[in-house]
Amino acid sequence: MEFFLQLMVNGVCIGLIYGISAMGFVMIFKASSVINFAHGELLAAGAFFFFTLTAWGGLPVYAAFILTLAASFILGFIVERLFLRPLIGEPLIEVIMLTIGLSSMFKGMMLLLWGGNLYTFPDFLPESLSLRFGAITIPPVYTGALIIGAFFLALFGLFFKYSSQGIFMRSVADNQTAALSLGVHVKRVFALSWGIAALVAAISGIVLGIINGINVHELSSIGLKVFPVVILGGLDSITGAVIGGILIGLLETFTGGYLSTSLKDVIPFIVLVIVLLIKPYGLFGLVEIERV
Amino acid sequence: MRRPTFHPCGNFKERYEEELKVFSTDFGRLWSAVGVAILFAVVPFVSGPYTLYILNMVGIASIAAVGLNILIGFTGQISLGHGAFLGVGAYSAAILSTNLNMPCWISVPSAALITAIVGMIFGVPSVRLKGLYLTIATLAGQFIIEYLLVHWEGLTRGTMGITLPPASLLGIDVAGDRNFFFLIYVSLGLTVWTAVNLIRTKFGRAFIAIRDNDRAAEGMGIPVFRYKLLSFAVSSFYAGFAGGLWAYYMVSVTSEPFNLLLSVEYIAMVIIGGLGSIAGSIYGAVFITLLNEGLRLGTDLLMNMNLFPEVGLNIAPIRELVFGLAIILFVLFEPKGIAEVWRIIRSSFRLWPFSY
Known part of the structure; x- marks a missing residue:
């Protein structure tokens, strides 16, 4: 029972982080229907930028955090401006191929800069964050992850609900043509969504880095794990992304705990295929009715 | 004897048969025959073992790329699992032999x-899915097959890999690069011939109709799902054939090479070569294989010169960087690929001095 509860707590925490990283992915897809294969690299870029600033630059944690967010936002913005904007209106395969190319390029760049080693962040979380419920302990990293995750979830909820840019973004996601005719600057919304997505990716990269240490290969493979999460939740639903993330996180930790650790990495993809066959638009996605 | 045909200065086709011709002029036929003759009679006898090795890798990659182009370029179904299918082919050949x-x-x-x-099993999701949903399903297929290749130990011997017996054909041992050259290029010739003619039949036209508009295709009475499955089957058949040749050529198979990166490489071949062009897939295979080899040689050189010992130590990053950059540049500046570049070069010669 204790083992079960401990696994459940771990699963929820990991799942929440998957959910947060999937949020950025969903944001890009919602706004511009671009499926971003370079999401894991954006994640890794954020984590490594934070690492460089704290461990090598010696900056205090909060300053490094804010600088990282700013840099990732700019990175996302530039990527959209340089690479994605020329492809607006082009066929799907070219967009997919471009993001695959971007992922390969970023990965190469990061490996050149930081190498393939495993780094760990300097320990900055206070020990008091460690929670105990009877026999179950939640290590400080998970509590920190939980707090950061919940905070940014609430922040983005408010942003989309009340800020004008957030409302523009939702309008573009809802109906691009209608938004355009009502005077929404659609291209700016695309750029903004990439910026915010990169920023969210950086946050989840940092949190993942606190938990597992940072390594280019590990972090960029998380970018592929986003697919089961978003398919389960529905490709265009941000709440769905978080819930899908938690479900996948639970599934992974339970498989790892009870069945076998090697199956852990594949089980999300098996579920993905089943979900696609039964309920292709996910639990919360918008159903596009089109029969052939 | 009829008069030899020359290239016209534009598109003056009047009948469907002209549209269906494989060679638009007699010169095209002549040059192709000369090219094939040189390929088989001269090339294997003048090139050294290293050149032959590269040519063989190009040949294997071309077979698989032609298959992928039938799926992506002609039927419009994007698959991210081609590398895994190659692995299935290699392992099947190894286990059978x-x-x-x-x-x-x-x-x-x-x-x-x-x-x-x-391939047909993994094409089944295409009943309900298309576009990026199908792409994600094939991505999942890639991971599932990769997992099975490593963990189905009773059949695949896990990470140990399988060593194949030497290949023999009609009682002759096929060993060494030169013998494999003939085996691979005869297979390539057969597969290209089949592919070119498949596209000219009713099946090929159905594929193209599905690519252009699947709803309209269904409306015209094409059983879309059956043809999608057929396309998956043909494409995987090619991948399996290439995988089997690969297994015999490499002598032993392990699951390592058949990862997502290989799938991406094949998609890159198809995109860089030219979607919907059989010749384009071969150009793409040549380009990517040479790029890989060139980068490997370049980094080796860098390491030997000791200019950047730190950078030279790790060759993979530069490879991935340049590889990604090549894909991006092609997608942004020449999305129709090398086939289109080649067409433009040829027609500017042909139309000289009145090209526009």
């Missing part, structure tokens, strides 16, 4: 058939 002692001329085609069946 070691466990069942099949000779190579049975085991490679059977491996291709097995891969075609596996």
